[in-house]
Amino acid sequence: MTNSPETGTTDTSSQSKMLRGSAWMTAGSIFSRILGAVYVIPWPIWFGVNFIAANNLFGRGYQIYSVLIVVSTAGIPGALSKQIAHYNEMNEYGIGKKLFEKSLILMLVMGILSAGALYLLSPVLSQGDARMIPVFHSLCWPLLIIPLLSIMRGFFQGYAEMAPSAISQFVEQVARVAYMTITVFMITQVAKGSYVTAVTQATFAAFIGAIAGLLLLVWHYLRQRPKLEKLIENSNNAIEVSTTDLLKGIIKQSIPFIVIDASINLVYIIDQFSFNRMMSDFVIASDHQLWNMYTLFAVNANKLISITVSLAAAMAVTAIPLMSAAHVRGNQKELKRQIGSTIQLFSFVMLPAACGMAAVAGPLYTLFYGYDALGVNVLQYSSYISILLGLFTVLGAILQGLYQNRTALFYLMIGFIVKIVAQYPAIYFFRVYGPLTSTGLAFATSSILMLMALRRNYHFDVLQTIRRLAGVLIFSGIMYIVTAGAVKLLYLVFNPYSRLQSVLVLVISVGIGAGVYAALALKTRLADFVLGTNMDRFRRKLKLK
Template sequence: MSKDTVSDNKIGQQTKELSSKDKMISGSAWMTGASILSRLLGALYIIPWMAWMGNPSVAASANALYIIGYTPYALFLNIATAGVPSAIAKQVSYYNSLNEYETSQKIYRKGLQVMAITGVVSALIMYVAAPLIAGSSPGISVDDGTQVIRSLSWALLIIPCMSVTRGYIQGHHVMKYSAISQFIEQLARVIFMLAAVYFIRQIWNGSVVNAVSASTFGAVIGAVFSIGYLFYIIWRKKPELDEHAAQSLNKVNISTNEIFKSIIRTAIPFIIIGSGITLFQMIDQFTFQQIMTRVSDFTPKEIVDSYGIASGNVNKLIMIVISFGGSMAITSVPLISELIAKNDLKKLSRQVSDSLQLFFFIMLPATIGMAVVAEPLYTVFYGQNDFGTNLLQVASFMSLFLGLFVLMGSTMQAANQTRPALWALAIGLVVKLALQYPMLAIAQTNGMFISNIFGFGVTVFLMLRKMYKVTHFNIGLLLRRVLLMVILTVVMAIVTFAVKEALYLVVHPENRLSALLVMGVSAGMGGIVYVYASLKTRLADRLLGARVASLRTKLHIK
């Protein structure tokens, strides 16, 4: 690691400098591991949660109520944090690259103050606006929705300060502690919410709305544990951070007002771009019931349940693969910001190209593979359901566009291309709105996902075109390698499908254990084929470096 990077031993310690690609791969590995584990916990908890909630009909209604509370919470959370992890990471990395460590510490301290204020304001707004939000949501009691939404507002008092601390650590190109804190947050949340619903519904025979409210309050518990861990890391590293600050050049003198303005100016675009997926989901929440009432023969209960399956169950599963795009975005922001500070356009072009190649290398097999094993995958988590399986298959393809949006949105902002990124998102939202009614009329519930594909597809295209104009990355190389990845992914999908169908001849897919066996074996075989083909074609060597080349040698793959 470079001298301006926080190491596991000592911040100022001279170590071998890592390339941008090495930092991206290492950081992405940490963040992806934490994200996948967190997303798995977020998907697995639903099995005992719904079982303890009551019969399938009650559990489905409870799940819909839970999602209706969490969607607006996600938007308010983005507002409260104002894109702070990425915004702070961008600024800290920028000034660290100039050897202005004292300025980085000032930005962190002032960031904590700003986030404390935005947290209080956002929590108050969400608490007061809860009845209005609940009244605009599909098929629930306004009182019940209000109670659930308000139970989440308390988390907004804590999470902003947690986010700015994560951003400060990420700005030093160390993703380990941020990743661990993310997992701690999710683990504490899941343990609390499962304990709450078990005692309320199984022991005390309490109401569904109280059980859901207690479950959503788990966000507060998770935030407390996470921020406690982060503050411990900052306290433990304080002597080293202070030592580094003492060696700062101090040629940059920024006033408190300038720091506040800089944080806000950097953060506001991050919040809008970071809220992109949530804004699309809010369109679904506020239009789905009204449109489906007109274009379908669903009963009100069926509309609510189908919305819960699509926005709740399916969304939890696709977020597992989308998290890779988010992990790469978190890692790439400080790297790109550092290259911008050094005005190294050649390395910037290579960094953008490397990010895109690594994204497609992982996301193509992940999304297509999920579509192939959608039936056993959905059965493992939520029980056998043809409707849910069909939704998951379509949503799997959609997740590729969502993940690319997350990566490109952060990349453009780190490269100071904020205004084009905002315009691209705005145009995508207009496309989403324009297609929502016809897509729901044609494809019913799947229309939500299809309109998202078109909306995000337009946004991503505009972002990629702009970044090409700015960096002139090697588009020919990118297209050739993506084409090779597509070919390898098709081969993997064929093998996965064949193994799955063969297993269906001897096992019953309706059973959760059987579905787990089918999913594990078929996905495992497909994964082995993809890894082998990547090593055989040297594609993995080019993307991941010498370590993979040595692995190929050990496996005797020529």
């Protein structure tokens, strides 16, 4: 699109793409995360007394695996989407195709190397726990496929096509959860086998899911091929870039993506390798008891807050190519508006989601893991910390889209220093809440510095953002009070210790809370301002006009 800045059409188009892309990625992420969490609901029954141990093995394996996924893809999918958007904006579609083809080969090599590294390092990463070795070995297989899957998602995202990525995420999770559920049931209930064997098959399910997601993207690519070839034929073809220069450029762009994409998981790994040792200085407990405490915040709560953090991740994926394209156009007015709009959209979605999760922490935790007072409190606290994780994710993506990679990395490093320095005193003062506290301080520090840099360099409308943020905060607070009150009232009728009755409490209270927030946002027209679209039809349906 080559509209002039004065018309405002490009701005509207960017806003529309941001909303449409975020909607697709949010839907894909939310459904994928929910599916990725529901598998655990029958686990307490199937694993019985071994449930916490099984969940602990699964969580510890996935923490390491998640970091290796980011490293094995080398940040290239995010960098690829950014570079393709860059060249597409210049009508150089042929370069984008060339980039994609070379990146596929690179990703295949990276997948083989990362899988081999995990296999060889399994005894070291297991920290002396022999049960972890087969779990790590099973996770080598998806490492072979995920890089290819990710690069195809990055290709479509570079064209601002978020639907293929979102649908493939959903298909991937459906296949993974189906395989996991069937195998765990067969091993634990039919064959009466070892819980370690069941967990090993549950982690191997990531390979089955990756195959399903990859096949769907290949099918979509073949369908889109004629359209893509036509774009390439009509390209300017005015730029000649060598294969070496292309790979150098994309690798250079990918390095910040590696560190920033892996940052949250790296913080979790700091917790994984430090929590037991530090806690043992302050409490008298066995390793088994300490691992159980670790599971409460690092596995159980994290699995649930990943649903809300995925909202931010979806916006980040959408923002990067759009910011990059706006940067190429050199439209400062559009950049200012887009930065403010992205931050406001994040607040509008993330704050009520996190506050809502905190309000329903009781029935939510009981549904997934069974009633545990400490577990519920940890989930509530984690819900608030998730806001900072999401904010960092979005701001890091904005800076990367604007080619401010060094700035993003520098502020992330400051955050890591805060995490490491604060970890021991935080555990001393707050015990099991300590790692969450130090994580919150780390990402709050990085986020504040990033916001200051964006304000200093791009002068986005801070006053407008603060006004709308204030409205979101007030409405989220009202929603929290109403939702938490609904939970307490429902507990007068329903049993808080029952997993089945927790479903009813959850459905009713979430429905009430979502209705309150939607009504407030629509009635005051805050939704119109943030989403940039007229919401009159919704007001008429809800009789709010």
